[in-house]
Amino acid sequence: MFFLRMTAILVLFAFSCAKKKEIYYCPMHTSYTSDRPGTCPICNMDLVKKEDHSERSKDPSTLLRTEADGKMESKNGMESEIHHASPSNDRSSEFFLSSEKQQSIGIRTELVSRRSLVKKMSLYSSVAYDPELYSALLEYKQAIQSSGLLPESSSSLGIGNLQLRLRQLGLSTEQIRVWSSGQRDPSELIVGGKNGRAHIYSQVYESELSIAKPGLNIQFKTDVYPDKEFGGKIKSIDNIVDKNSRTLRLRSEVSDPGHLLKPQMFGETMIEISLPGLLTIPTSAILDTGVRKIVYVQTNPNSFRAVTVKIGKSVDTWSEVLSGLEEGQSVVSESTFLVDSEAKIRFGNNAHNH
Template sequence: MKFPFRLTISIFLLSVFVWNCTKEKEIYYCPMHPTYTSDRPGTCPICNMDLVKKDHEEHNSSFASGSNTMNPSDTTKKVSTPQETDSQKSKNVLEDVSSNRELFLSLEKQQSIGIKTDSVLRRNLTKKISAYSSVAYDPELYTAIIEYREMLRSREFFPDTGSSLGGQNLQIRLRQLGLSTDQIRLWTSGKRDPSELILGGKSGRSHIYSQIYESDFSSVHVGLKILFKTNVYPDTTFHGTIRSIDTILDKNTRTLRLRSEVEDKQQKLKPQMFGNLEIQIPLKQTLSVPTSSILDTGAYKIVYVQTGPDRFLATSVKTGLNIGDWTEIKEGLKEGERVVSESTFLIDSEARIRFGSALHTH
């Protein structure tokens, strides 16, 4: 009796094992993230969407490809071969993920991490440059101007004396001291008194010397309007214009000297009085985004463009001038697009979690 009973139990267990082996295993996947699969119903841990059951044909196709984590709707995916190394397989998966960098975020998720967007527009902006400054006291330039004027007068009375080389040397010296050709003509014509450079303002004007860094030099030119303020007269703003820019860069401080003239009808400003100069550079119709939208990865800069109410795309951009709260866009964006302007770092972190290092592979 014991032998038939044991035989019956063994046959029963064998039948159950064979039935489990032949039973079709159900697979569920996320429509937004096909790389995630599960053997039971539920929600996607990435986007919280309900998992969809994979039908028989899709499951067989996925099984035949050697991986059940590939997107069943993509028939162009690479098939892993025995010769592929682990790093090659990992690279293939990253390529599959990076082919769709569009990030899905529900409205509730956007509110929870504080995402806000702003438009890419052409704006009239004003770049402001502050420069440490002082009221001019320049005996060297004063002496050079006087010598050049005397040389020109001596030529008028004694045209046969002197050499043109001496006049050229004096003119070069004035150029080295920062005067343009027009400024040299003005100072030597008798219309301006060189003593203004050592005695202070005359004829209702004062001269201001300022230092600007070489990084700002490309934005500054003669004729720009400036504002000068000093702590001696905190309630007074002196308005003026840039008249000339030195031609030689200071190798130690990496700065250039500006020479400006300001209105000073009451002759308040005295030589070597310190103050601060503000240069206002108007930039009309500049394509720009909020500076907070820019993420600098080191190798390039990216912004997150809103492609739909709940979709965002990491986009590489080329930037220009940084103008306070705004940054000029040279390439990568079009007018009218919307970009993430707040919580940019958080949305980038979310994208890195979902897409990994392939996100920033441009």
Template sequence: MKKSYLVIIAGVILAIGISVYFLKPWSGQKTRQSSSITSPVKAGSAGHDHDTGSETAQTKESGEQREEEEAPTVEIPGDKQQMIGVKTVEVVVKPLRHIIRTVGRIEYDEKSLATVNTKIEGWIERLYIDYTGKYVKKGDPLADIYSPELLATQQEYLNALKWAGTKQEVQIKDMQKMLSRDAEKILEAARQRLRLWDISESQIKKIEESGKPARTLTIYSPVNGYVVQKMALQGMRVMPGEKLFDIADLSQVWIIADIYEYELPMIKIGQPAVISLSNFPGKEFASRIDYVYPTMSAETRTAKIRFTIPNPGGQLKPQMFTNVEVKVDLGKRLAIPDDAVIDTGTRQIVYVDTGDESFEPREVRLGIRAEGLREVLSGLKAGERVVSSAAFLVDSEAQLKGVVTPGGHKH
């Protein structure tokens, strides 16, 4: 038993030895062959290392160019487009008109305002206008003023008039001519003083005819209108230049409207406008801008513009509020519907129909908004088609499919 066990062990050892003997030469040969194959590559790699790097850089650049040229698109089948309501519109050049809506206020026409005052010192003996708001016509009496200075000037004028009309008994003819000329000059000086005190020619003539100075000077209204301010009181002392009445002609009025700073470049004198009031429903007044004020309000950042409209019957009252619509003709410009634009806060994106049920997200630069349209400054060309309805749904589809929009960000 022990002898047979030893025989088996010896046989196994012999078999292992024979295997090692025959496998060792083939292993060495294979190692030498692999070394011979690898060594030429290693030898040549040092000589061609620079060329390989250049080829790699060129490959990267060409790959980046292909990525830039290939704009990202989102594909939406036609049946799905119909289901979500996708509609496209052509980018065209069309006339744009912008309407600026603002609020105005009725004011007096400053050109029709008149101030009544006196150029003499005196006292008001009689007041014909005893309340504010009364309507007066041109030439209506407003007040009677007693002035000692005016009374003395009238008496001086009457004396000069009497002297000029009396024939002087002077023997020397030259002396007579000289006295006559002096009398005429004194008379004219007295008459001129009365005129400078706003004494009318009819009043002067009345003084001449009566031969007596008038105790009081009557002040008349210079215009038709309403007394909007009254400072005169019965018995009050007045000084030269002191304002007694303000009279406003309301046959036409001004509309003063506020315009925001960003709208000012579009405002020009002569542009048409429509003015309406809430207390006159259905009634509109047509006018045009006749003045743009040169200053701005620091608090509201607005400037004022002015319109003039007729006021027959005095229905329009100062300080009434009005609605104003200014129509601005912007000319022909490249435009798209406002609904086609997706505003991300930092960029404006539109989806361009590239055909084959594909849409390309494209960044655009926009200008003025006018009547549901947006002016296109850059990013689109006339003739291209953009999504005008369901643009947000197309954008959502692009997000779901991981489409990168211009700028290199998914949104």
């Protein structure tokens, strides 16, 4: 009798050990798991039971795959959804999300399309006070005037060095010619504008250097005259980046017929730049892994695939796509992190390599 009881206990113990332990996880924080239903202690989302697809696929006697309609049909005629993408060029990189699951995590999509955007920049600025450039221009003008009295070799060498200094201080070749020919008075740089003009210095980040170009229209505003705007154009941009602020100095000229703007007066320069016909997606669709930028493409109503993209300019809520996507594709624009969590459940640490 004792032997029978011990045998029964051992059988029950072996059965309980062999039974697969259920695991529940948080869709937002996939690193948190539990052995029972509940909520995530981080975000309070309901935990989701993790299904073991590998066990299901190892038992062909239980479910039969029907490729025609993307369903698994059991022997008793009952159907259940398979968690694989429908056939495509790269089926292994796709994963399945039912419409109910998409609705529960709040997935929204947006088409990749061409848009005309307007980039607005606001730059910290001041009315120019530049004694260094003033002195360099005076030396250059004096060198030119004296060049006829000096031997050709030494005069050309000295003028060339002074030209290089002016270029380092941010003047273009055309501006050097204008300032040195008498068309402009260098004293404007230290006592204020003349002939209805004022010089404005602004700081522009190096990341925006591809957008801010000489010739663009600007508007300068100062709190001293809150109801006035001084319109003008960008004339040049310095050649050397400030290693601490990662900015360059941008030089502009604005109209000031009343000579209201005084040297070192602070203000703000506004620039609007039209960017027509950019291939764009919502910035919210981009997931930056630190190594690459990922976007999830919807390949069919219930399938998604991670794609590596190269991003260009960003304007408000839109970002330019340089490569990785084509016009007309549909990308996940909301709940991108939740979709990424589902991909990690499907592919593990290799989710972004597909």
